Amino acid sequence: MPIYNAPVKDIQFVLHDLLRVSEQDIPGFEDLDRDFTGAVVEEAGKVATAVLHPLNAVGDREGCVLENGVVRTPTGFKDAFEAMKDGGWTAMDCDPAYGGQGLPYVMHTAAQEPFVSANMAFNMYQGLTHGAYSAIYAHGSDDQKQTYLPKLTTCEWTGTMNLTEPHCGTDLGLMRTKAVPQDDGTYKITGQKIFISAGDHDLASNIIHLVLAKIQGGPDGIKGVSLFIVPKFMVNDDGSLGARNGVSVGKIEEKMGIHGNSTCVMNYDAATGFLLGEAHKGMRAMFTMMNEARLGVGLQGYAQAESAYQNAVAYANDRLQGRAVTGAENPDGPADPLIVHPDIRRNLMDQKSFVEGARAFTYWGAYLIDRAHRNSDKDADGLISLMTPVIKGFLTDKGFEYATAAQQVYGGHGYIEEWGMSQYARDARIAMIYEGANGIQALDLVGRKLALDGGKHVMAFFEMIKSFIKENEGNEALNKDFLVPLKAASEDLQAAGMYFMQNGMKNPNNALSGSYDFMHMMGHVCLGLMWARMAKAAMEALDSGASDTAFYETKIATGRYYMARQLPATGMHLARINTGADTVMALQAANF
Amino acid sequence: MPIYNAPVKDIQFVLHDLLRVSEQDIPGFEDLDRDFTGAVVEEAGKVATAVLHPLNAVGDREGCVLENGVVRTPTGFKDAFEAMKDGGWTAMDCDPAYGGQGLPYVMHTAAQEPFVSANMAFNMYQGLTHGAYSAIYAHGSDDQKQTYLPKLTTCEWTGTMNLTEPHCGTDLGLMRTKAVPQDDGTYKITGQKIFISAGDHDLASNIIHLVLAKIQGGPDGIKGVSLFIVPKFMVNDDGSLGARNGVSVGKIEEKMGIHGNSTCVMNYDAATGFLLGEAHKGMRAMFTMMNEARLGVGLQGYAQAESAYQNAVAYANDRLQGRAVTGAENPDGPADPLIVHPDIRRNLMDQKSFVEGARAFTYWGAYLIDRAHRNSDKDADGLISLMTPVIKGFLTDKGFEYATAAQQVYGGHGYIEEWGMSQYARDARIAMIYEGANGIQALDLVGRKLALDGGKHVMAFFEMIKSFIKENEGNEALNKDFLVPLKAASEDLQAAGMYFMQNGMKNPNNALSGSYDFMHMMGHVCLGLMWARMAKAAMEALDSGASDTAFYETKIATGRYYMARQLPATGMHLARINTGADTVMALQAANF
Incomplete structure (x- = not known):
């Protein structure tokens, strides 16, 4: 069976040695001393290892089952969910006004990592709930907040996000789900939504669906989309549960991975919905929590790679095969462990240097979110908006790549489900797709975020790198191995930005053809x-x-x-970008 | 349901425009005119589309089942196997003396591609049989050939390869399976073999297992390994089947993919075995068919990417989502098809340019095998030995990468099994592992093949590129877009070889730490x-x-x-290689 142990020391290193959280002038950060964060992460790690991780393979094997309209989660999920609730893990960064602990988002992120590493599919039930909490917290009326937030904070009720329909995912303007206004101020929601994670299950007494729909008679396209609260069971004035609402599960999708999470087709049949936020401003409401949601998906990417890496290291130390080319290192044994071989090292170092860099990047992002929210810092907000597509796109692409690389260390055993390595790869795969497929992240980055506020944030990012280099170039040890390659990589990135500016004007395809490469380049520069x-x-x-x-x-x-062996990728991406759109767009569609 | 149509025109282009097969001075090639190869590939494509492809999803869903010691293949496999036999598809390049058609290997390869694209798991039953045929053909006694080859040619009986044991895969010297000599000249084979593809099934009346084992009292390690023929049912002198031999299925492995193929744990319990070739020379016998077997796996890699690509293109043309940034291209529809978007194009062009280059590379390899065998051309033999790890390692890594990229075009639907894209990725994944994991291919390339015959073959390869460039640089259209980048890439590759020579002497890890990058570099240069x-x-x-x-x-x-956007990867690989072993080997094993 696979292993998982929370990398507490590495997490503490990022929080304290790198981010120096307790020294930051951000409200709430003063409590984040080493002892406190250490105790929290240690405890999260214990829960992850003892409770969640053993259910990871169970969830994969059993999956979720729909019987007579009711979804049953895998064996043990219900007890584990109760344990998460009892431990207060679902409430960490929620508002104390609604029963939360009011801790910074960076603390929430550090505590979530072990849960996600240990059992990504399971953790999505609370992850989605957190998303619903955030949306209602940001856009709900006082009454809505009072009704839903305390229950979502504790995960007594869970939440979902309903965007996609069979014929539209990214292009939500094509949406067909209708909302018909009623005399009492509610709406009747009718339509079909697909790919609804945690759409139904047996872990909570009620499920609060947040549903995008078009109000009859509203504007066409994306500007006519509104967001609605559609509870599975109606909530009475006293908070007790009333009648079943008109929402049902069409089916559970058979997926490549995350089998432990119920991905549902949801049918809304004149279900009662309550407008959340303003009419026709549904996309805006959905997007306010996008930075957090996408950061959470980026975390899923590297967290799966972390789990896979831990197992690959254990296997590489355990499995005896061949001899070190420089002389036997286990002369009394029948062979040396795999880890003596340079190509196994190359693979493990690729994984390790990515995962640790990715963790720092993600926590830094969470810190920026805290700074943006708690200090109303507009620069931090701009910077995290710029970084979000990179965190999501780059970390999930690489997370899958390295989960697959870890699987490779196992040779044939990596392909056998019993050994658990396939699941890390299969589960990690979804993170590249949902919450905006990675091509969309690249488009968001190049088509929107680079130019945001007149390009101010990307300039600030380059300035930040420049100053860091300048401040530290006197440090010889740091300069040679770190600052010189960082400078080269960031110059590549700037050159790519320059190419876009000079050539994107006359043909935007010159920029968009390079968007994916730019996202990866920027990911490398950030990790650098x-x-x-x-x-x-x-x-x-x-x-x-x-x-x-x-x-x-x-x-x-x-x-x-990382600096020596990963960062040189920026040169390749720049070379690709510099060839522009010509070869990319050369073919007629019929000639593919 | 996914589609598949054999790319007959592309195959014909490689055979005739590129390789000019019918003009080659290789015995048997004179028959390979356009009409003939076209008819063969066309017909193979029909069988692939009509018979094999519809069973691809069936095989994935149902898998193979072990009941009361008997393995049942998925619904429809038996009929399809009969159709393959009846069509003579299994016998194409086998010796006419044993019922084969005696066609060149390059023709066999071109005919196999559609079968592998359409249903990789199914086609392995005949693929393994072909391997067993080749081993007995090369090393068997006349009697063994007469007994087994006619039945293996027709696939009336099928074959398997038994190398791996639970504790040893790559390092076969650790093998424990024992062969005890009997007075009648046979051996009693006892031991357990794992990962045996097509180990048992209901498609054939007998299964001929080729089993590596150590003869009692023989030399230690890899030098004491011999190869044995172990039939499932003993064969009587008149060719009829006799008693069941002492071999049984321990279990069927649950795998990430290729569910349609039965991957078995095989238990040998004093099974009767017949020595194949010389005692203690089993590895040599196994390796004589390595070039073909590994080329076949390389083909699996790109063939899965081909299938996935075809579907991605269909989906990109069909799915309406968003608008072209340069103006609506489907103004009367609700949105433009995905294929208008530059990043979708970038993805599809990556796939297309890889698959078509990979096909050319593979067929060129098959042509070299024909030249080596049919003309006893030692240079061709050396060249294909050099190319084999690249064909296997590079094409399967990239095949999986692009099958995954094709899945990405589908967005969320790519993750749902019903749409079929997950299967291409899951099936393609195994090709990176079996027949020598890709790290082993890289080791074979850098640690063995580069220096083979004093480095003669890699020199010849560089010379070939140089002459081609020299002969054609007057062609301006070719020069600018093709020869200039090819020259740059091959110079990168030469620089890497130079680095290995200069630094591998003092520490072989300097070469081996760069082996994987070198394999990919060389793959790019070959495709270039x-x-x-x-x-x-x-x-x-x-x-x-x-x-x-x-x-x-x-x-x-x-x-x-390809030249503009893929070939620049060589620069990144060279940069990685040039940093040597220091950062790769820096950590103590305990510090991973």
């Missing part, structure tokens, strides 16, 4: 920046006499690997 | 060479007034894409 900062932090820790020298030295060595 | 040659051939066809101008122009445009 994170590694340079982490290396600096590790060097400082060593200089100040930290006792765990192996940990900090490993951190620096891992960073060196 | 194929594209330069294909472009030249297409230009010549256009110049000589070929009527199908759209086909040839598309070929050139697709090649241009």
